[in-house]
Amino acid sequence: MRGISAKSGMRAQAVHRALKRAILDQALAPGSKLPEDSIGERLGVSRTLVREALVRLSEEGLVEMRPNKGAVVARPSLEEGRDLFTTRLALERLVVETLAGQLGAQQEQQLLDHIGAEEAARGHDQATSIRLAGEFHTLLASMTGNATLIRYVNELVARSSLILALYGRPHSSECAVSEHHEILAALKAGESARAVKLMHHHLESITTRALLPKEQNSDIRDVLASYAAAEGLAV
Amino acid sequence: MRGISAKSGMRAQAVHRALKRAILDQALAPGSKLPEDSIGERLGVSRTLVREALVRLSEEGLVEMRPNKGAVVARPSLEEGRDLFTTRLALERLVVETLAGQLGAQQEQQLLDHIGAEEAARGHDQATSIRLAGEFHTLLASMTGNATLIRYVNELVARSSLILALYGRPHSSECAVSEHHEILAALKAGESARAVKLMHHHLESITTRALLPKEQNSDIRDVLASYAAAEGLAV
DNA sequence: TGGGATTTGTTCGTATGTATT
DNA sequence: GAATACATACGAACAAATCCC
Numbered sequence: 001m002r003g004i005s006a007k008s009g010m011r012a013q014a015v016h017r018a019l020k021r022a023i024l025d026q027a028l029a030p031g032s033k034l035p036e037d038s039i040g041e042r043l044g045v046s047r048t049l050v051r052e053a054l055v056r057l058s059e060e061g062l063v064e065m066r067p068n069k070g071a072v073v074a075r076p077s078l079e080e081g082r083d084l085f086t087t088r089l090a091l092e093r094l095v096v097e098t099l100a101g102q103l104g105a106q107q108e109q110q111l112l113d114h115i116g117a118e119e120a121a122r123g124h125d126q127a128t129s130i131r132l133a134g135e136f137h138t139l140l141a142s143m144t145g146n147a148t149l150i151r152y153v154n155e156l157v158a159r160s161s162l163i164l165a166l167y168g169r170p171h172s173s174e175c176a177v178s179e180h181h182e183i184l185a186a187l188k189a190g191e192s193a194r195a196v197k198l199m200h201h202h203l204e205s206i207t208t209r210a211l212l213p214k215e216q217n218s219d220i221r222d223v224l225a226s227y228a229a230a231e232g233l234a235v
Numbered sequence: 236m237r238g239i240s241a242k243s244g245m246r247a248q249a250v251h252r253a254l255k256r257a258i259l260d261q262a263l264a265p266g267s268k269l270p271e272d273s274i275g276e277r278l279g280v281s282r283t284l285v286r287e288a289l290v291r292l293s294e295e296g297l298v299e300m301r302p303n304k305g306a307v308v309a310r311p312s313l314e315e316g317r318d319l320f321t322t323r324l325a326l327e328r329l330v331v332e333t334l335a336g337q338l339g340a341q342q343e344q345q346l347l348d349h350i351g352a353e354e355a356a357r358g359h360d361q362a363t364s365i366r367l368a369g370e371f372h373t374l375l376a377s378m379t380g381n382a383t384l385i386r387y388v389n390e391l392v393a394r395s396s397l398i399l400a401l402y403g404r405p406h407s408s409e410c411a412v413s414e415h416h417e418i419l420a421a422l423k424a425g426e427s428a429r430a431v432k433l434m435h436h437h438l439e440s441i442t443t444r445a446l447l448p449k450e451q452n453s454d455i456r457d458v459l460a461s462y463a464a465a466e467g468l469a470v
Numbered sequence: 471t472g473g474g475a476t477t478t479g480t481t482c483g484t485a486t487g488t489a490t491t
Numbered sequence: 492g493a494a495t496a497c498a499t500a501c502g503a504a505c506a507a508a509t510c511c512c
Contacts, residue, residue: 008507069487
């Protein structure tokens with residue numbers, strides 16, 4: 001139960017990474033309270049450092065800080081989820097456009113290895129599967145060398161896992177590995193437009209798989225609308 | 236010389252806004268040191284709150300925090316500048332695609348008014364001119380209603396002003412107002428592709444106006460390369 | 471190199487605000 | 492609605508690193 005040990009000035013970042021990891025692993029589910037005191041006690045640092053980490057996380061959209069009421073793991077709405085994936089697509093489109101036909105042999109191998117790891121984890125290790133699926137996208141982004149782009153894609157991939165945790169269907173991330181393979185093939189072939197199209201399809205299928213439940217818990221008036229129409233009632 | 240006065244839990248954000256404004260107004264130039272103590276003294280708060288604001292600003296890319304060495308206003312490199320504009324274009328492309336043919340009468344008027352203000356400020360109020368030019372883009376983004384997109388466009392527009400402060404030619408933002416007008420016209424007409432093309436051209440002209448000086452202050456070896464080639468020397 | 475001045479890193483106490491009974 | 496318990500907001504002070512002469 002030793003706390004964080006690192007040289008001066010680095011511990012806040014360690015706290016940040018620990019919390020981020022816990023959130024992405026869903027050890028801390030969306031909505032979970034994040035009391036500065038108990039976190040600090042658990043990690044062996046004072047509340048100040050926990051606070052700094054929470055501020056960082058809130059800037060990244062993983063944590064929501066409610067003034068005077070403490071921080072909680074963010075619980076993005078369905079609409080925020082859809083907007084997030086829309087934005088993510090715009091950025092990942094830039095990623096594949098940048099990378100098409102530009103990958104070095106070493107990079108191609110790295111991506112192949114990654115996809116291999118995804119296949120290896122498929123089926124029997126759900127948590128790893130999910131993590132690797134996200135990391136494929138951040139790995140691609142990192143190969144652009146565009147710092148801003150990398151940072152935003154990382155952020156959105158992280159937040160995507162919150163969305164999937166809230167609204168995703170169980171076992172919904174399994175079918176994506178082959179799509180990763182197709183994207184890589186298009187990039188290697190330098191077929192930019194096809195890579196964009198594949199990425200579009202890939203992200204869209206994630207979105208709809210995850211966000212389709214929209215119908216289920218929407219406003220009762222919307223739910224009833226179709227029944228009314230079927231009965232020749234209302235509008 | 237009164238300090239910040241606001242209710243509990245809001246003062247850190249007030250510090251954040253004050254510093255951000257000072258940076259964007261170039262009252263604090265890129266590279267300026269940001270000592271926690273003197274800032275706190277000037278704003279009437281303790282270092283704790285200044286620190287929180289600095290952390291926020293560093294997450295936004297406006298401030299660079301060097302461990303044990305204090306924070307400074309960010310000084311993005313030319314390469315970071317180019318990457319930033321590339322990313323910005325990908326996002327603003329999404330903005331105009333989302334908005335084309337979808338603007339309400341009220342929104343069109345708001346944009347027209349804004350462009351009017353830009354024209355009014357042109358020539359005699361450089362600082363206002365620059366600020367309004369950026370705000371046109373954030374105003375457009377805000378009309379999408381996409382929170383993630385809004386946040387990133389805001390961030391990149393803010394950081395763009397750092398780039399322009401560092402590498403932009405003086406008086407370089409003057410010719411942009413008419414381009415804003417053209418973009419609005421394309422959006423009103425619902426001509427999505429044309430709006431995208433105009434936005435592309437608009438941002439690219441800003442980029443090249445600003446980032447062309449690359450040649451001037453680059454590595455001396457690069458500078459000499461063209462002379463060497465002209466003289467049939469080296470490679 | 472060395473040592474004092476300055477600035478950052480961190481802890482913790484008190485005040486203030488929120489939730490609960 | 493008041494009292495209590497608990498969490499956050501903020502600041503003062505100490506420790507450690509850096510800078511400067």
